[in-house]
Amino acid sequence: MRHVVGFLSGLILGPVLLLLGGWVFSHLRRLHGSGLGALDGAGPLALAGLLGVGLVVALLAVPPRLTPMLPLGASLVLGGVTAVSLLRPHLLDRLPVLPGSEGALVLLPLGAYVPLVVVLFATVFVGGRWRREPEGVTEEEYFEGLYGEDDDRRGPASSALSGAPARSGPRHRA
Incomplete structure (x- = not known):
């Protein structure tokens, strides 16, 4: 049961990572375009969002007792959306406009989420994460x-x- 719940939670966290990464990218790009640094204007808020992305990835990939289905679900979402953006980009026009979707649509065809997919998918191969505590x-x-x-x-x-x-x-x- 924990693997099913973990997989469904990963399917929810995948789009969260996608949109949060896109939101951070669009804010940092806007700051760079206006000649401001990362610590000026809304830069600290964007850096906090970037820290949030890193924290979510670390919490998905590192804890040894966490089911590997959670990061697998998130990696399948990120990898699937990246593949769709490369193979059938016209399908991304059907996605709803959400905060962060603009930046995510720029990052997806560039393959910026592929390293996250690899890190999250690698947790499936850690054998200790599949076993539960001894009864x-x-x-x-x-x-x-x-x-x-x-x-x-x-x-x-x-x-x-x-x-x-x-x-x-x-x-x-x-």
Whole structure:
């Protein structure tokens, strides 16, 4: 079920990335055309939008416990729209005019979204993202190996100074 929800969420986040990238591009192009820098006028707002694009991509691609279907859905949307803009550009005229669509329609035929497609699609090949947590492990058992008693929290250097033996790794129950 988590893969289905992730895939449907990716189908929603794909157009969000497309429009947000187009919106940032159109604002930065307008600033450059008027001779202003990225920190003048509405430049900080456009940079915040660019930071938002990067944050969304990082949140889709990096978390290891996230289903790989979420970034796959977003990459399929971005890749599909890029392919349509290259093969059948007249079909893009039917899209509704939304904030950011003007910039996105400029970036699509240039292939500017292809690197995003590759990064998001690559997450499908990370094997650990397909598996769920083991059913028998509770939250307490999971975190048990990360932190021991008070001596272990001080680190290996302080344990060596106090005479306490340092642990070599996390404990696991059989």
